[in-house]
Amino acid sequence: MDLSFTSEQEILQDSAVKFAQKGYSFDQYKKSLKAPGQCDPAIWKQVAEFGWLALAVPESAGGIGGSTLDIALVAEALGAGLVIEPFIAGAIFPAAIIAASESAGRQDALLGNLASGDAQLAVAYSERAGRFDPAQCTTIADKNAKGFVLSGEKICAFNAPNASHLIVSARNGSAVDLFLVPRETAGLSLTAYPVLGGGVAADVKLDGVQVDSDARLGDITALEAGLDKAIAVDCALALGGMKALFERTSAYLRTRKQFGVAIGTFQVLQHRVVDMFIELEQSRSLVLLATAKADSGDAVERRRAVSAAKAYVAKASKMVAQQAVQLHGGIGMTEELDVGHYFRQLTAFGTRFGDRDYHLDRFQAVAAA
Amino acid sequence: MNFDYSPEEETFRQEVRTWMEANAPRDPSGIATGMRIGKETQFAWEKKLASKGWLAYTWPAEFGGPGFTPVQRDIFDAERARAGAPSVIPFALMMLGPVLMKFGTPEQQKRFLPRIASAEQVWCQGYSEPGSGSDLASLKTQAVRQGDKYIVNGQKIWTTQAHWAHWIFCLVRTSGDGSKQQGISFLLMDMNTKGIEVRPIVTIDGHHHLNEVFFTDVEVPVENLVGVEGQGWTIAKYLLTHERTAIAGVGDSKRQLRWLSETVARDPALKDSPHARRRIAELEVDLLALEYTNLRTLDRMAKGHSPGPESSGLKIKGTELQQGISEAQLEFGGLQAMPWGQDVEGEPVYRAASTRYNFLRACTIYGGSNEIQKNVLAKVLIGL
Incomplete structure (x- = not known):
């Protein structure tokens, strides 16, 4: 057992903390909120130049191939700095899915663009009737001579309005598979909206969307692995927000x-x-446990640690956020103070990628299996 | 960063596990169910640990302990709990021992430490008084120096296992001058001394572990003073900050929660209840958070640092969790948890639940109530 960070990790953490404290600010946050897709291109460029996007991209695809802990150290600093640019939804989450999929190696160009900040991606896996469970999927992938035809509806695909490509889950026979769909494909339409706590999302309609057979990335296990990584990193992001609120309060x-x-x-x-x-x-x-186990090849160990973290942090962040507003009194209720903005971010954290109840049940199911 | 134990630590765990499985007391009166155990069983268990050299398992080798690392101590305690064996009476082993090592004279160390480590001498702790609970420094039990003796008069209360103990260590007032903290001294007394009287207090779990201890003109040789006169408060504070990790009670809570979840899994009335399953999951997640916070503290200590701020919540969270588990045991037990003071047939964890639930209300009160812990922590965090 050794819970210390490597010197590289300390440098990474240090630079992310400095960026969030000095390069970003409450004023920048407000500026980013007004930017197209709530993502300031100048900030996104900096995030890329620091190499933080490349952390999620394997070395074989020209990235850095960082551990989940590396990425989480950056995320915690971004969370503490109220950074709303789509670090997780637009980069970490989709890159982790591709890296975990059978198509890893075929998507190097796309991942290269993602690492350089030239492209963002998004994952469309949630459905209205499926709530948080990625396996509840009614979108259909029909095989034809040219590849697959995708039909169905997705909700709340985070960062989809900014994405050059969407990763869409769809039922292919009895399996749930993942497909890479260029944003401009015929039959694909987005209803874009801003989301609670900053960032954008879209409800996605797939009306007979024809994709090549190459578009199939892999099966649901890649989505589950990517999701677990994203959740662990998202918990670190929330931890940063909690820390900021504790310090302000x-x-x-x-x-x-x-x-x-x-x-x-x-x-x-x-x-x-x-x-x-x-x-x-x-x-x-x-969060430390979840980030350590998110890279584990043992899916049971990984799910258990990630769901435990999400279940716990969802409850704890709600408590911290609510009390931060309560203890600030009236001023905590205003748009003028950053406290309320952290509050909204943490409120959104509690729900996205599965809420406390969902992850308690998942933790329990894994423990019982 | 990794949470994995080293091969040496895993070997050590296996050694402790094997020994515990072979030697943990098999007590039909219910250690395994978490019920309170009798004096004979407890003393025999401590003797057995002593003969292995493991009774003073938190002590360094130079004072007769096994010299375990912080991680080894934690593994040892986890395996002890896993085997369902009782914890050791902590007063001499966890509290007085470290105090004597730091503040005692070589004579005091030679006189007491070997007897404690060999289970020959059992100690209790004389801190609280009827008028001095959370405001401990207001204590009034008086020790007046007369030649080579102190004459002690006063009363202690909530003294755990005083009726078992051979010796007591006490905070006494040796001076009324200066601040209330300045006049306190740390004194050791043989419980057989004339003028010491022990009266039982039965608690809401129906058992006798607590006592009142009365001191009437008790003569104590001056060589039983630890440190110097007026140093008692400093010593008491040192003692309270010692062994912060053991206080989390991770091992015992794990054991209790495992019993409960195993019982629920075969309970025809509860095994398919989503409510029961989710409640167990909540407790398991809380326990996991506590376990890894404890490991973070151990990791700091293993590297020679003092426990970090994360350790301050261990007592608060650990005791809340003990209560939370016992509450679930009682409520899942339902009618099977209703028999009182008499053992009847049924699931062991449910049978023990009412006693445990009542007893464990104490854990957020003893060792500095959780509210006092929060006062102390608030001073550090807010700094006012």
């Missing part, structure tokens, strides 16, 4: 005066801050 309790004293002298508020801190630290333990 404890600082506010030191400075805000009522009844002639700093409100941090009141025991009921002190204990609330302690509870926030404890939840932050407990969360950190499971």
Whole structure:
């Protein structure tokens, strides 16, 4: 057992923290919110230049091939800095799917563009009736002479409006397979919208979308592996947000005066801050575990650790976010202060990629199997 | 970063596991069910551990312990709990021992440490008083120096296993001058000394582990003072911060939760209940978070650092979880958890649940109540 980071990881963490604190800011956040697709091209270019997008791309495809922990260290800093550019939805998640799929090696050009920041991707796997379960899939892939014809509907495909290609899950016979669909393909239509906490998504209609047989990336196991990696990284992102809110709240309790004293002298508020801190630290333990196990070849071990982290952090981040607003009082309710913006980010975190109940059940099912 | 144990640690785990399986007490009165155990069973168990050299398993080799690393200590405790064996009475082994190693004279170390490590001497802790609970420094039990003796008068309360103990270590007031903390000293007393009287307190679990201890003109030789007069509070604080990781109780909670989930899996009324399964999953996830927070602390300690801020929540979270598991045991047990004070047929975990549930209400109170822990932590975090 050795829980220290390598010196490379410390440098990576350091540069990400510096970028989030100095290169980004609440003003930049507000600027990014107004940018097309809520992604400032100048920021995205910097993120690429740091090599953080290449972390998710295998070395064989010209990337860096970082571990999930490497990526999580960046994500935690981005979460603490309120960075809304689609690091996970547009890069980490789709790249992890491709890397885990049978087609790894055939998509090097696309992954190269992703690593350089020239292209973004998106994953369309969620369906209205399927809730969070990627296996609940009614979109159909019909095999024909040219390849496959995709028909069905997806909801809330994060970052789809910014993506050059979508990874779409569809039922191919009895299996659920993954298909790479260029955004401009005939029959593919998007209803784009901004999402809670920043970023954009789209509901996707596939009306007889013809793709080549090469478009098939692989089966659902690649989606599951990519999803687990994305969830572990997303938990780290949330951890950053929780840390930022804990720090802002404890600082506010030191400075805000009522009844002639700093409100941090009141025991009921002190204990609330302690509870926030404890939840932050407990969360950190499971995020470390999940990032360590996300790269495991043992799918059971991987699922168990990732679902435990998501189940725990979903609850803990909700508590921290709610109490941060409560302890700030009226000012915590305003658009003017960043606290409310972290609140919305953490609220969205609780739901995307599966909520606490979903992951508790998944954890339990894995444990029982 | 990796969470894997080294091959040496795995070998050590196997050695402890094998020994525990062969030697853990098989007590029909219910250690395995988590019920309280009797004096004879506890003492025999501690003797057995001592004969293996493992009773003082947290001690360094130079003081007669096995010299385990922090990770080995954790593995040892996990395997002890896994085998369903009782934990050791902590007062001498976890508390007084380290205090004597740091503040005791060589004579005191020679006189007491070998007897503690060999299970010859059992100790209790005289801290709380009727008027001094969370405000411990307000304690009034007085020790007045007369020649080469102290004369002690006063009362201690909530003294666990005082009725079993051969010796007691006490915080006493040797001076009324200065701050209330400054007049406190750390004194060792033989429980057989004239003037010490022990009266039982029966707790809501229906058992007798707590006592009141009365001191009337008790004569204590001055060589039983640890450190110097007025150093008692410093020593007490050192003692309270020692062994922060064991307090999380990860091993025992794992054992209890495993019993519960195994029982529920064969309980015809609950095995298909989504509610029961989800509740067990919640407890398992909470326990996993606690376990890995504990490992983070161990990793720091193994590298020679002091426990980090993450360790401060271990007592709070660990005790909340113990209570949460016992609550689930009681509620899943339903009517099978209703028999009281008499053992009847049924699932062991349900039979023990009402006793455990009642007993464990104490864990968020003892060792510094969780509210006091939060006060202390708030000082560090908010700094006011």
